[in-house]
Amino acid sequence: MRREYKIIEKYEVVPNVHKFVIRDPRIAKKVKAGQFVLVMANEKGERIPLTLSDWDPKEGTITLYVLELGVSTMELVSLSKGDSLYSLAGPLGHPAKVEKFGNVLLGGGCFGIGGIYPLAKAMKEAGNSVTVIIEARSNYLLYNREKLEGVANEFFTTTSDGSEGMRGHVQDKLQELVKDGRKFDHAYFMGCTFMLMQCARATMPHKIPTGVALNAIMLDGTGMCGCCRVTVGGHTKFVCVDGPEIDGHLVDWDELFIRKHIYREEEAVSYQSHACRSLTGYEREAKGGGEA
Amino acid sequence: MMPNLSGRVKMPEQPPEIRARNFQEVPFGLTEELALREASRCLNCKNPLCRTGCPVAVKIPEFIQLIKQERYAAAARKIKETNALPAVCGRVCPQEVQCESKCVLGIKGEPVAIGYLERFCADYEREMGLTEIPEPAPPTGKKVAVIGSGPSGLTVAGDLIKLGHEVHIFEALHKPGGVLTYGIPEFRLPKKIVQAEVDNLIKQGVRLELDSVIGMVRTVDELIEEDGFDAVYIGVGAGLPTFMNIPGENLNNIYSANEYLTRANLMKAYMFPEYATPVERGKHVVVIGGGNVAMDSVRTALRLGAETSTIVYRRAREQLPARAEEVHHAEQEGVLFNLLTNPVRFIGDENGCVKGMECIKMELGEPDSSGRRKPVPISGSEFIIECDMVIVSIGTGANPVIFSSLEGVERNRWGYIIVNEETNETTKRNVYAGGDIVTGSATVIQAMGAGRIAAKAIHEKLQAMDRKK
C-alpha cells in the first residue's frame, strides 16, 4: 500500500542539475517557503533531503531540483517521467522567517538557484524589496532566471569565470552593493555549504541578520536520530526540526564541514567512477585552491 | 500427565563466535520436542501468579495447556486474546522481571520458559500459514486515525478494525513498525515477523499511510475537522535522542543510538553498498548506556566488524536495565563491560573524528529516588578509553514534531502526554495517547497494553456517539 509519487516532468536544466515535478497534493497544499522533503528513489536508496522549490496546490504538484552528487542522487536522476518515487515525506522543517523586513537580499547557488524562488516570492508578497543574486561557475550553469526576475525587484548573476554578470560569487556582489551604500535588513542564502559560509561571513561585518538554509546529512528528518546536529551559538541544534534556516552568524562552520564529510569514503565505494563536477570545484576552493 | 520436575530447556542458538559476525537471529526457537518438554513443566496452578506479572495478563497456563495437547495454533490464538503480537513479545519482553519472575517453579528451581513457549506457538502459527484473519465486523461508519505504527499504534489498529471501525495508521517513516523496525536489530527480531503482523492488519482492512508526518503534512485538528476522523490515537513513541552534553560530543563517529540503529536496521546499512545508506564501521567501539538499546548497539557494532565493542555504564552490573538475555548474549559474544564508569569528555583527532573518551570511575553511594544506589564519581580516577567510534545510548525524550501544531493536549514536565489512566484519553476530547509518548521509554508490552486500554475506551466512546444520535 505505498502511495504513488508520480514524476510528472523531469529534465536536466543545466548539466548536473535536474528538475523534477512530482504529484503530491498533500504536500503541495501544505508547504511554505523554506521547507524540504525527504526522498527515496527506491527501496534500497538513501533518504535524501531536497528543498521544496515551487509548488502548485491546484495541480497538486511540487518542484524539486536535484544536484547529481552520489549514488543516491544518481538513482533519483535515473528515474523518468511517469515513474514513481519510492518514498516522499514532507513538508519538513520550519518555514523560513518571512515578514516585512524592508530590503531583503537573497542568494542562491547550485540547487539553491532553484530553491530560493519560493522565498523570493514570499518575501515580495510580504511587502519587501527583494534583491536576488545567483552564482555559478559559468553562464551555462545558471538557470531559473525568468522566474527569479519575475519576482525580484533587482536581479544579479555572478560567475566564477566571468562569462556572465560579475566575475566572482554571491558574496562579492553583495560586498559591492553594500559598498555602493545599499542597506539590507535581512539576508537568506541557499546553496552549497561553502557558499553559505562565505555569504554569512560577508554579511557579518554589516550586521545584516542572515539566515542560511543548512544542508546537513539527514536520516529521518523529524528530530529522531540527531545526525543532522550542528552547533549554533554554542548549543546543539537539529537542522531538520530547528532549521533548516539557521542564523548564519552563529553556525560553527568548521564543525559543520567536518560533519558533512563523514561519509566521503563510503561515497567513493558506492560511486567510484563518478567525479562530481560542482563539488570538486568547491572542495578545491575550500582548501584554498582559488577559482574552480 | 505427571509434572516434569527436570530442568528448564536450553534454547538452541547460533554459537557466539559465529553469530557475533552475522545478522541472523541468535536463538533458533524451540523444536516441537523441546516445547513439549518445557510445557510439561508447567504446573497449571489454580491461581496462576505468572499472569499477574504480565502487563496484559496473557492467559499463560491456558496456552501452555494447549501446547501440551499439541494444539499449537490454538495456543497462539489463546495468547492473542490479550496480546496481539506474541511472536514479537516472545522475543523482546523482559520475561525475567515479568511473568517468569512469578512462576512458582522459580522459587526452588528455574521458572517455566514462558517467553520461549510464547515464541514457539506464535512462530508455528505464522510459519504453517495458520494465522486466522478475523471476519470483519459490520462497518460502524466511524473513522479512527492512529498516529505512529509502533507496537502501541498497531495494537489500537488491530483492536478497532475487528470492531468494524475504519482505521488509518499514519506513519512518519517509509516502513511501519516503529522501534520494532528501526530500532531492534534483525538478529533479535527478524523484520519479516513485524511485516507479517502489519500485513495481517492490512488484510483486515487497516489503511496504512506511510511517509506521513503528522504535525507537518496534516495536523491532528485537520484529521478531526477536515478529514472526518471521529477519534485519534497518538502513539508516536519517544524518539528524541538525549546526548551527554559533554565536550567533544559533535565529533565525527559519535552517534546517537537512534541514528546508529536506524542506519543499520531501517536503512539496512549492514548490507551497504547494496543498500545505499552507509554507517561507519568502527574498529574500537564504545557504547554509553546499559539498556536494551545499548546492548543492541554494542552487538550491532560487533557484527559490523568491530574488534572491540565495549559498554560503558555508570552503575553496577546488577543495575543494567537491559533484558537479562541480552546482557548474557552480549557477554558470550565478547562484548566488554566497563561498569561504574562515566564519560567526562570526548577527544578528537586532527580530522575531527573521535579517538578517545575520558572517563571517571564511579562507586555506589546512597540510594536515590529510584531506590537504586546512586553512582558517585571517585575523584582522581580519570582514565582514557581509546576508541574510534562512540554510540550514545542514554535514553530518549518526547519528540516535538507532532506538538508543533497540537493545541489542547497537556503534557508533563518531561514533555510526555498526560492521559486519564482508565481510558488513555488526553486532555483534548476524542484524542487518546499511549506507549512511550505517555510513559517515556518503556517496553513493547507496556506500549501494547496502553493501546488496548485506549482501543476499548475509543470503541465505547464511538458507540456512545451513535446512541446520542
Ligand SMILES: Cc1cc2nc3c(=O)[nH]c(=O)nc-3n(C[C@H](O)[C@H](O)[C@H](O)COP(=O)(O)OP(=O)(O)OC[C@H]3O[C@@H](n4cnc5c(N)ncnc54)[C@H](O)[C@@H]3O)c2cc1C
Ligand atoms: C533499540 C531498542 C531496543 C528495545 N528493546 C526492547 C526490548 O527488548 N523489549 C521491550 O519490551 N522494549 C524494548 N524497547 C522499547 C520498546 O521498543 C518501546 O517501548 C516501544 O516500541 C514503544 O512503542 P510505541 O508504539 O509507543 O512507539 P514506537 O515503537 O517508538 O513507534 C512510534 C512510531 O511513531 C512514528 N511517529 C513519530 N512521530 C510521528 C508523527 N509526528 N507522525 C507520524 N508518525 C510518527 C515513529 O516513526 C514510529 O514509527 C527497545 C527500544 C529500542 C529503541
Ligand code: FES
Ligand atoms: S535527520 Fe534525524 S534528527 Fe534530523
